Amino acid sequence: MTAAHHLNTPDLFALSEIHGPVLRPGEDGYAEEVTGFNLAALHTPDVVVGATGADDIVTALRWASATGTPVAVQSTGHGANFPIDHGLLISTARMTDVRIDPQERLATVAAGAKWRHVLDAAAPHGLAALCGTSTDAGAVGYTLGGGLPVMGRAYGYATDLVRSFQVATPDGALQECDAAQEPELFWALRGGKGNVGIVTSMTCELLPLPTILGGGIYSPGEHTEALLRAWTDWTRTVPDEMCSAFTLLRLPPIPEIPEPLRGGFWARVAIAWPGDPAEGERLLAPIREAAPVAVDTIEDMPYTALDRIHMEPQDPLPARESCSLLRDLPPEAIAAFLSQVGPEVPDCPLLLVEIRHMGGALSRPARQEDAICARDANYLLEAMGVLAAPPAAEAIEQATTALHTAMSPYGTGRTMINIHGTPGDESDRARAWTPEVYARLRKDKSTYDPANLLRFGHTASPSGV
Known part of the structure; x- marks a missing residue:
């Protein structure tokens, strides 16, 4: 020490x-x-x-x-x-060990390892992990919240591939849990975030996926409506393996952002496709034809290059993020979306507003019951702003609230815990789960953490508290 x-x-x-x-x-x-x-x-x-x-x-x-x-x-x-x-x-930032079992296609990942550590260890064996839009994120924390992967429609949630956890419970006991051993603890850790213990390592399945077709198609922001309507129609026709998101980007004029995107307002469709590249290119034709294409980064890439698809910030920054789960995107939902963040709102303070296509494997029941409550959503709406100064923070908060309020008639009423944003009171935190799952989490909290030591952030309170 x-x-x-x-x-x-x-x-x-x-x-x-x-x-x-x-x-x-x-x-x-x-x-x-x-x-x-x-x-x-x-x-x-x-x-x-x-x-x-x-x-x-x-x-x-x-x-x-x-x-x-x-x-x-x-x-x-x-x-x-x-x-x-x-x-x-x-x-746990020092705990970055990753062990790969190529025969069993398994990775054992320590508590502080980033997805980048996992991908780099798995890639020499032609294997890949179900990570999100940034490989800089911690693998364990991401997975405890369910984990919404770039390849989610094709393969499901990151939690779906977890075989076991080693977890330290608040009483200081260190134990293994899986579907057979401590199954209730295993349930609560898969989608219940950090409510019942601190995971010291997890073992998860890997995928034989050395390469994918991925990248983004960017159109000038004035073509937002045409591209969004085309993308929405397209999402109703594509195979489950086609993973995509529609994004509005209002990018600042800073050197970290490459030309010609720097300082611009862009509408983007980002895709990831694990199948035959030629078939993926054919499926993309309606998107490329929907609006003028200014930048097209779609390419056949190593899975380890996944960060190129969404191009998330690489450097720390002060951000406010939020999300809501949507049942569908009918024309009136698109109109409501555009009224809040479209090109007719030039002073919109949100850096990124994204609608991810859900469904596919993300809607299928888990092999082992878990605490994820997003399988009934067809889309996820995410908003993010950078809190550069107090006036910006207030404007971002107002724009975020207005956007989610406008879209609420089309929502499931729930959020995903990893993208929920700042946890509010108990009723706000509970929105990440159904009432039944939340009640079960509270009961498990009473079992494993009756003193509510793990009470920071997005947690459930023990039953009776």
């Missing part, structure tokens, strides 16, 4: 067994340890532990349980939509 000699609080003595750093506010390395990718959430825990392995997590949880200290966990901080105030923050 790097800071053991500087800690004067008696309660912290038990943490001297931890191999990684244990830091308090003001100590060297504290700010770097607590800062995640989303800079909108400025964490100020009383103590941060930089865990180096499962033993460190167990020790930290036992201390927290003994002292009644609330606990949060962070790997990359992509999902840091809430500030952690006081309590204990466990950083």
